[in-house]
Amino acid sequence: MGKCKFNENWLDNPVFAPWLVPVKDVHEARCKLCKKYFKLGTMGVKAVESHMQSAKHKSVDKTTSISHFCSAPACTSAAPSQCKMESDLTEMKIGFIGAGNMAFGIAQGILMSGKVNRENVKVSAPSSNNLGRFQCKMESDLTEMKIGFIGAGNMAFGIAQGILMSGKVNPENVKVSAPSSNNLGRFQELGVAVTHSNSEVVTGSRLVFMAVKPHLVPTVLCEIAPFVTQQHVIVSVAAGITLATLEGLLPPDSVVMRLMPNLPCMVQEGALLFSRGSRARPEDGSLLRGLLTPCGLVEEGPETWIDAHTGLSGSGVAFVYLFAEALAEGGVKMGMPSALAHRIAAQTVLGAGRLLRDSGKHPAQLRSDVCTPGGTTIFGLHELERGGLRATTMGAVEAATERARELGKK
Numbered sequence: 001m002g003k004c005k006f007n008e009n010w011l012d013n014p015v016f017a018p019w020l021v022p023v024k025d026v027h028e029a030r031c032k033l034c035k036k037y038f039k040l041g042t043m044g045v046k047a048v049e050s051h052m053q054s055a056k057h058k059s060v061d062k063t064t065s066i067s068h069f070c071s072a073p074a075c076t077s078a079a080p081s082q083c084k085m086e087s088d089l090t091e092m093k094i095g096f097i098g099a100g101n102m103a104f105g106i107a108q109g110i111l112m113s114g115k116v117n118r119e120n121v122k123v124s125a126p127s128s129n130n131l132g133r134f135q136c137k138m139e140s141d142l143t144e145m146k147i148g149f150i151g152a153g154n155m156a157f158g159i160a161q162g163i164l165m166s167g168k169v170n171p172e173n174v175k176v177s178a179p180s181s182n183n184l185g186r187f188q189e190l191g192v193a194v195t196h197s198n199s200e201v202v203t204g205s206r207l208v209f210m211a212v213k214p215h216l217v218p219t220v221l222c223e224i225a226p227f228v229t230q231q232h233v234i235v236s237v238a239a240g241i242t243l244a245t246l247e248g249l250l251p252p253d254s255v256v257m258r259l260m261p262n263l264p265c266m267v268q269e270g271a272l273l274f275s276r277g278s279r280a281r282p283e284d285g286s287l288l289r290g291l292l293t294p295c296g297l298v299e300e301g302p303e304t305w306i307d308a309h310t311g312l313s314g315s316g317v318a319f320v321y322l323f324a325e326a327l328a329e330g331g332v333k334m335g336m337p338s339a340l341a342h343r344i345a346a347q348t349v350l351g352a353g354r355l356l357r358d359s360g361k362h363p364a365q366l367r368s369d370v371c372t373p374g375g376t377t378i379f380g381l382h383e384l385e386r387g388g389l390r391a392t393t394m395g396a397v398e399a400a401t402e403r404a405r406e407l408g409k410k
Contacts, residue, residue, distance in 0.1 A: 092120060099125035099134060107134060119144075128230045143170050145291070148205030149187075150198050150220060152178035155237050156211035157186060158265035159295060164190055165268055166294030177201045202227040207291070209259075210236040210246075214407045217241050221249040228254055233284055235259050235274070239310050240407030243277045243303055255280045257288060260309045261295065262317050270296035271313040275303040307408070311401030319396055324349045 094116060096103045103123065110116050123134045147169065149156045156176065163169050171191030177198045178184055184194040195201065202208055202224045212220050217238045228234065228250055235257045236246055246256045256277035264270045272292055276285050285300055292298045301309075324345045331341035356363060371378045384390075 092116060094121045096121075096123040096134075099123050099130035104130070104134065131231070143168060143173075145169065145173060145207065146205045147174045147291075148201035148208040149174070149176040149211055150201055150208060150224070151211035151213075152176050152183040152187060152194075153211060153213075154263060155261060156209060157183070158263050158270065159209060159211070159237075159261055159292070160187065160190060160192065162265040162268050162270060162295030163291060164192075168294060169291070175201050175204055198224050199227050202232065206231060207233045207235065207287070210234060210238060212238060214238045214240050217245075218249060221246070225250055230255065233257065233280070233287065235288060237261060239314065240307065240404045240409075242408050243275065245408070247277055247279070253279055255284055257284065258303060258306055259288070259292075260306050260314050261292075262313045264317065265292075265295040268294055268296055271309075272296060272298045273306060273309040273313075274298070274300055275306055276300070307401050307404040308397075310404040311397040311399070315400035316397065319393065320349060 094110065096107060107121060107123070111118060111121070123131060125131055147163075149160060160174060160176070164171055164174070172193070174190075174192040175195060176184065176187045176192055177195045177200065179196060181194075181196075187194055198220060208224075210217065210220065217236065230253050233255045234246065234250065237259050239260070241258070243256060243258050246258070247254060250256065254277075257274055257280050258277070259272060259274040261272040262270050265272070272295060274285070274288060274292075276282075289298050289300070324342075327348065328338070328341040328345035331344065332338050336344075352366075356366060359366065367381070371381070
């Protein structure tokens with residue numbers, strides 16, 4: 001058996017200890033996997049590292065050592081050396097040279113075990129092609145993710161407030177840029193950093209929300225393009241701007257997604273739909289979904305649905321507010337105080353919406369449940385039908401959708 005000198009202090013090193021077993025009163029040690037012996041001495045760390053990377057060691061490692069990470073045997077039945085290994089795993093520094101499917105599978109198993117801290121894992125590869133999925137997995141702990149917003153309007157504020165209210169994202173990891181300070185104050189109240197530099201947001205973030213007006217998108221993308229890398233995920237919330245347009249204005253291989261949220265994200269009751277660009281992987285979609293889930297309902301679909309979602313839910317929120325306003329004014333007309341009428345109208349819309357969502361029933365069934373023969377509700381519904389509410393609402397969704405499509409062509 002080959003021998004090399006061994007430093008006994010390494011038995012207390014959390015990197016080497018799991019692989020080494022002391023023998024002969026610690027005058028020698030052997031690799032518990034491939035049985036190679038190390039003699040006591042002063043040879044440097046590289047000798048042990050070199051062995052750990054050797055073909056013989058790694059061939060056994062693949063079938064033996066990974067089980068310590070990916071399984072969770074009871075420590076009470078394990079040998080003392082295994083118990084020490086289990087207790088040391090949370091602090092162990094783990095590296096992968098190569099980012100292929102085998103490396104990703106091992107890394108995923110290790111991290112899913114919960115025994116290894118994500119920040120203690122590092123991956124290297126000559127190309128960035130496969131590194132994104134490692135970052136997505138390792139950054140699933142959203143508290144450490146760097147997030148940027150370009151644009152400080154209501155949509156950006158709604159998303160920011162929603163994700164921060166969840167407690168999953170630290171405010172100090174969020175930065176917002178806008179040309180004017182008018183809307184930045186409310187972001188500062190949330191504890192996030194603000195700037196007037198779009199490039200500063202991009203260089204300091206991994207996931208960037210593009211929340212500017214549609215006609216400003218080309219200008220802003222040309223400005224930030226030199227700073228966008230393959231490690232960024234760019235998410236546009238600009239109505240009508242297609243994925244093809246976004247990808248065409250950014251560097252090749254940029255990861256782009258298109259998102260349409262709505263204002264109730266501010267109270268974590270939003271309805272959000274996103275579509276992935278040609279270079280966005282399922283892992284990128286999972287990352288975005290995990291980030292936005294605290295904002296409300298998050299769905300993924302083809303890009304052709306995005307404009308329809310804009311009309312249905314993005315603009316639909318305003319349609320509901322108009323209806324709530326009309327309900328309240330009807331109460332005022334019938335003698336109710338205005339403030340009370342508006343509170344009751346708001347609660348009526350809220351309650352009806354929650355019942356519709358949580359019951360799983362079709363709206364027509366719930367509407368029928370409220371109606372009784374010859375009762376008040378059927379008389380009121382008759383007036384709504386006579387006024388064309390159903391057709392007018394459908395027309396409003398269609399008009400908003402078509403407008404979104406027009407914005408994408410400009």
